[in-house]
Amino acid sequence: MDKTFQEEFTQIIKFEPPLYKQRHQFVKDLVEKYKPKKVADLGCADCSLLWMLKFCSCIEVLAGLDICANVMKEKMHTLSPLPVDYLQPSERSLTVTLHHGSVAHKDPCMLGFDLVTCIELIEHLDESELKKFPEVVFGFMAPSIVVISTPNSEFNPLLSRVMSYRHPDHKFEWSQAQFRNWALEAARCYGYSVEFTGVGHPPTGMEKVGFCTQIGVFLRKYPQTGELVQSEKPTETVYKTVFKAVYPSLKDEKYLQNAVISEVIFTAQIIKHRLMSIREEYSDDPERESKFQPSMDCFSDYLGKLVVEKHMEPFISGNEVYIPLATIFSFPKVNRLCGTFEKLCKLIAGKVTLSSDGSAVMFSIEHEEN
Numbered sequence: 001m002d003k004t005f006q007e008e009f010t011q012i013i014k015f016e017p018p019l020y021k022q023r024h025q026f027v028k029d030l031v032e033k034y035k036p037k038k039v040a041d042l043g044c045a046d047c048s049l050l051w052m053l054k055f056c057s058c059i060e061v062l063a064g065l066d067i068c069a070n071v072m073k074e075k076m077h078t079l080s081p082l083p084v085d086y087l088q089p090s091e092r093s094l095t096v097t098l099h100h101g102s103v104a105h106k107d108p109c110m111l112g113f114d115l116v117t118c119i120e121l122i123e124h125l126d127e128s129e130l131k132k133f134p135e136v137v138f139g140f141m142a143p144s145i146v147v148i149s150t151p152n153s154e155f156n157p158l159l160s161r162v163m164s165y166r167h168p169d170h171k172f173e174w175s176q177a178q179f180r181n182w183a184l185e186a187a188r189c190y191g192y193s194v195e196f197t198g199v200g201h202p203p204t205g206m207e208k209v210g211f212c213t214q215i216g217v218f219l220r221k222y223p224q225t226g227e228l229v230q231s232e233k234p235t236e237t238v239y240k241t242v243f244k245a246v247y248p249s250l251k252d253e254k255y256l257q258n259a260v261i262s263e264v265i266f267t268a269q270i271i272k273h274r275l276m277s278i279r280e281e282y283s284d285d286p287e288r289e290s291k292f293q294p295s296m297d298c299f300s301d302y303l304g305k306l307v308v309e310k311h312m313e314p315f316i317s318g319n320e321v322y323i324p325l326a327t328i329f330s331f332p333k334v335n336r337l338c339g340t341f342e343k344l345c346k347l348i349a350g351k352v353t354l355s356s357d358g359s360a361v362m363f364s365i366e367h368e369e370n
């Protein structure tokens with residue numbers, strides 16, 4: 001909801017890209033720098049930041065929290081997996097959860113995060129909520145990194161339509177010094193360091209005014225002492241989970257097996273077609289046909305520098321083509337998916353037609369040629 005207001009009153013100074021996008025980009029850049037696995041966005045509103053973050057490949061757990069369930073529900077469907085996510089499951093796992101509740105309350109579902117973002121949230125908190133906020137975020141959640149952004153009131157005179165606050169729901173807007181004092185005190189109490197920055201540059205010559213959006217990046221000074229700290233924390237749940245999506249991932253054996261089977265069949269088909277076309281070339285010349293010996297040299301494009309051993313060469317016997325599993329395993333994509341040859345054998349067992357000794361994928365030529 002801040003976005004429309006922001007656009008309306010940035011008449012004198014027009015930010016390009018819009019300020020809300022710059023704030024979200026700031027978070028994305030921070031994610032790319034620190035590579036957190038678990039990220040929580042407090043005051044996530046319409047989930048637009050969460051949506052942007054789901055494409056960051058380092059993130060495995062994303063959570064949103066807002067006191068207004070309706071604003072979260074508006075676009076929460078955009079956080080669901082798409083058909084393509086099922087067709088091509090990602091290598092990382094990703095779970096996205098949305099909770100309805102207040103940052104003034106502690107809930108164990110907010111423990112264990114690496115990065116907590118509070119973008120344009122604190123100015124919406126009333127006095128009693130703001131008082132509890134540092135203890136909940138820095139004391140209880142205690143992530144390695146916290147990002148807090150809030151309007152810089154010193155910038156307001158440069159924004160044409162801002163009479164008092166930038167948004168009717170704002171309970172306050174702070175000057176740079178006010179934000180600084182509050183942030184330094186919170187950091188001191190809970191063992192964080194804080195760096196100040198922002199987005200939305202002031203016009204040339206007015207640098208003293210500071211950024212339109214002021215940002216504090218808090219870094220926890222000491223590592224969490226794991227279980228001890230967690231066990232001291234209350235376990236009572238107060239938030240209500242309103243959305244949960246578990247993305248298909250190759251970390252899940254079911255999706256890995258499907259991906260490996262498809263890749264094995266695809267790879268075996270490539271080898272078979274190559275073999276058949278070479279055999280056809282030879283068959284034009286009866287003298288050469290007798291000398292036909294398929295060689296893995298013709299797959300060097302796929303295999304790179306790999307040394308192909310004799311037992312890995314595909315062969316034709318009667319009406320069947322045999323493509324050794326060892327050959328298929330040497331193709332980079334199969335290799336990467338399975339990790340070990342044993343895993344390959346285990347995943348395709350009973351799912352792909354194999355030779356009687358189980359060492360090669362078997363295709364019937366007759367069937368294919370019809």
Ligand code: SAH
Nearest residue numbers: 043044045066067068101102103119120124
């Ligand atoms: N972070 C969003 C928008 C922030 S607007 C963005 O970057 O665009 C502030 C949001 O904080 C609103 O959605 C509001 O419902 C939510 N909010 C207000 N008080 C809250 C509280 N006590 N706990 C959690 N969320 C709160």
